[in-house]
Amino acid sequence: MSNKAIEDLAQIKTMMERSTKFLSLSGWSGIWVGLCGLIASGILYIWQTNSLYSYQDLTLNDPYQTTYNAFNLLSLALITFIVAVTGGFYFTIVKTQKQGKQFINSLTKRLLIRFSLPLVVGGILCLLWYKYNLLSFALPTTLIFYGLALYTVQEDTVKEVKIIALLQLLLGLVSFYFIDYTLLCWAIGFGLIHLLYGIILWNKYDKQN
């Protein structure tokens, strides 16, 4: 009778978790997003060291230079975002399907809506920085708003997300202060942290399967 009680309680706990948290986040998603982040940082670094495409020049009031670089920067940002998000979703959707679950349900819809809001606000803010010729604030802004987006969904998914959120926020603030080291912070935040957490998540949740 008591053994049945223990099993019952375990089942209650599982059901409560399953109906409130999305736990099928794949480690491969983190690894993929991390690699995208590192490659994008590498490209930015090459542009930065090449005087023609100097990232610092973006703050100068040279219209030709600004539009040209901003176009490159925006394309890179968009391509990185699309490639990273597509791959990130792909690995997680595959994992959900392997577990015989549907990816889209009311839980994941709520999670995605919560997650998107800070990202959209941050994206608009980046465009506003461009309007005021303050594009060097764009990278720290993406770190901060991405951190906020992760923080918003911490209750809805694996607990590691909260730690990543706090690290991104910290890096965002640091890179606002040390504006010369923005790219380094960004490479750590979007590249290294994702890569490491992807490996940690994979090790913890995916390895045995």
Add this chain to the structure above:
Amino acid sequence: MKFDLDKLNKVFDNRIRVGIMSGLMVNESLSFNDLKEYLSLTDGNLASHLKNLEESQYITVTKGFIGRKTNTTYSATEEGKMAFKQHLTYLENLIKELK
């Protein structure tokens, strides 16, 4: 609130009904499809247990539409929540007796 312990035990004697209530304790409401997925059940099986919980007045049913598709959602009533907590205490006591 006074409880009919016989009724409570009878309702929560079944794992599926306990599962449905667990979900509704931590969510304001859940749709039929959500419950079906979380508990990996067939339509008929889930419907009969939902009916039972509804008749015990532990859950309420709201019928709505998303576009043209029907969307039935379920929520736990106050009585249902208290009964479930009572059941949890009962389970905890059983485990304590073991020690």
